[in-house]
Amino acid sequence: MNAADALLKTLVDNGLEVVFANPGTSEMHLVAAIDHYPQIRPVLGLFEGVVTGAADGYARMSGKAAANLLHLGPGLGNGFANIHNAKKARSPMINIVGDHATYHLKYDAPLTSDLDGLAKSSSDWVERVKSPDELAEGGSRAWQAAHNFPGKIATLIVPADCAWNETDKTGEILNSKGPEDFDDALLKEAYKVLTDKSKSMLFLGGEFLDEESLNMATKIATKTGARLATETFRKRQRRGQGIPVVEPLPYFAEMAEEFLAGTESIVFIGSKPPVSFFAYPDKRSYLSPENSKLVQLATFEQDGKKALQSLCEMLEAREISKELLPSTTVEAPLTGELDPSHVGSLIGELLPEEAIVSDEAATSGFAVYPNTWNSKPHDWLSLTGGSIGQGLPLATGAAIACPDRPVVCLHGDGGAMYTVQSIWTQARENLNVTNIIFSNRSYAILKIELERVGALQTGDRAQSLFSLENPEINWTSLGKSLGAESFTTLTIEDFRRVFSSAVKEPGPSLIEVRF
């Protein structure tokens, strides 16, 4: 067989099921090999930011890597921002980047670039394949590297001749590293601050926002009176009726400091001491109160679940206080004109069971999150790396991973324009994604930030860089052009009807909420 076949056989043996792709000439033999493995679902994205963002969504929901098939340096470059977001989520991801044939590279053909430098700057693990015999083994190592707990970005650079030439070497199944052990001394320290009557907080993140971890953390909180909190942007959080409420740290630093004010000790599990998203003149970078005691019991790579179990046992924590479960939701209004706060309570009411929410609503979505604590049980995915243009692809990949679950994507208009091509893939793959576009025709967050950084004296020309007003994007026309049933809603009745139907139907829809 040729080496491309050997690579795909090896990856399939390891568990590969989905290839997100925008291939070119240098990946042709890899494309051809896909047809020999019915286990693989190939999914085309019309831009590489869709490909890498979808792979992240797929990984967050399936727990394993897809393979992204990318075309030389520019293909990887186009995928950079959503690889960055995936890296911050610690999602497992494999990028297979085709390159010029080994002997062709020196001629500096037009598509030649510093691919190795780019790969290093974007990935946790990089390997350049040197011969067809090495390709499949490189695939084994890439799979292994991607699945080292909790997940890494592995990039395999594949010169075209290393894929098209014959080989008899396939790769093995190599074990990935599981979660590392935490330090027992820190467990004792955590026990101490949780029981010493200080105002303590249990701060969860990373992998430890699943129902089991949340329940354990809530037992600890019930027993000790510790507050529960989590990261501003979470990889995946289980939420809804009967599931403990763990509030994220607010985005803006002042609000985050207020949220943390008075806290005397914080135990971190699967997270680290929170820092300001950006620096601001004359403001601190660390957000936790200055003299608070910080115990990093389990890092992102360590066994946070075992840490929670151990604490539960040491504390004999077995009960969950009802006060830590969601309380009754604000009732959604039945009629009238729609405004953003209504969207929150409406989605709170209408969110279907086992929905997956991909949240990049930015300023407009602040009303949705608090209103969905008492919705039917669901998973919530957020913008982990801060690079806008993740929400639509993330929703796309999550829907590929979970074909039986409805996906709801909450998106600001500015960010949605970054990777709007995602809607086409949702249509092609007939994915049940309901995309809510909050159309305020501005990068609203930047208008807020402009004041916060103290750069106040701006005029129209500077302000124009935050405005999406001229021209107004026609979202229903845009959504339709890419194959999604599209609506713009002006009343509460409209929204209720359109949303309820959209989450039930196969295929994507787009609902513009204007304000």
Next chain:
Amino acid sequence: MNAADALLKTLVDNGLEVVFANPGTSEMHLVAAIDHYPQIRPVLGLFEGVVTGAADGYARMSGKAAANLLHLGPGLGNGFANIHNAKKARSPMINIVGDHATYHLKYDAPLTSDLDGLAKSSSDWVERVKSPDELAEGGSRAWQAAHNFPGKIATLIVPADCAWNETDKTGEILNSKGPEDFDDALLKEAYKVLTDKSKSMLFLGGEFLDEESLNMATKIATKTGARLATETFRKRQRRGQGIPVVEPLPYFAEMAEEFLAGTESIVFIGSKPPVSFFAYPDKRSYLSPENSKLVQLATFEQDGKKALQSLCEMLEAREISKELLPSTTVEAPLTGELDPSHVGSLIGELLPEEAIVSDEAATSGFAVYPNTWNSKPHDWLSLTGGSIGQGLPLATGAAIACPDRPVVCLHGDGGAMYTVQSIWTQARENLNVTNIIFSNRSYAILKIELERVGALQTGDRAQSLFSLENPEINWTSLGKSLGAESFTTLTIEDFRRVFSSAVKEPGPSLIEVRF
């Protein structure tokens, strides 16, 4: 003043007129400073690939750099592919990339990435500013580096506090390097091969496809019988009535080898020996005939114009043969159904005087180029780095540089989807760009390449990765959603009417040509 102001003052003193931008919080003070300099036109792109591609188009038409305002690593990453294309075009470009404040970087906030590594992999020149006093001087050096002949990619990394703090230091105007001298021995060698009765070729590229260079080259060809040729993808080529015809090397290697067959010597000016765009099993990388004599008289960085002048003088070459000027164009049909070959002759007839053509039509555009030799004089810009998604932003930037000239963008549908957000910027800036979208609903070139690489046994699943058929993109709906008058043309009469009107009117239009 703050350092952001000092930087912009310095850049304006150097000649800066346009900032293409998609800024964020870390660039706020730079945004605010724009308002203090009425000399600067700020242009918003809804995705960074639009920003960097537009800067390339602006540079090709204005001869100087714009400044791109980009948001940390992911912002630069999103711009990577069109920076790559600009680098291959050797266009001057300045990227000003905001970063976290110097003291904030160590906290690994969500938007932190290996920005320095990414900048190195994408740029010819990189500098990280260390203090507010250094910022403006860094700007001077960036301007200088970007304008070293013929043009470089300069990236200045600006931590937020190095922009917001006060300084009294502005930067100077530093001279950039002009074209380097060529080697006199090579001039003698070039003279020899052009006069020794061998079948010789004069191969022009880079900066030397302007009218003056083309005329000199054609005088040499008239005198010596040398053939004229140029690169497959040109930064900017002057063409049209009365302007010498210099044929580009065909894209596909077999056709390129046929084009060059029998050539015994090639003199390169502003270019280098051509190589195959990709490697293919059992095919050569170099395209020139194996025993041909290659004389690299002037490299990209050298003074090709002086080389042409010197050759003209040595050869006493003063006449231009009429045979080397465009011959009468094929007449465009008047009525009937439109097919791609008609579009060629129709644009040939209708292209307005001093049009700028941005060409990323790929397989569909092959009929337009040969039909426009005898159009009214115009400039032709092509996809220099092979990374698709350049055509629309390039057209956008060219229109910013030349507000009085009509711009025509020829684009394949696959590539157009990469940076379709460009149309919004064209609408916002009221740019006279006529976008022709050749809609064949496939990555047609990849279907051809699949055969050429010998990877023949593919089935439906692999083939689906080259198809844009499901769902079909509705281009008129898409164009309208982003603010462009949009049409889909089915007859020759329609096309003639719509195109003629579009190139005269301000603001963008989109014409879908389906086949």
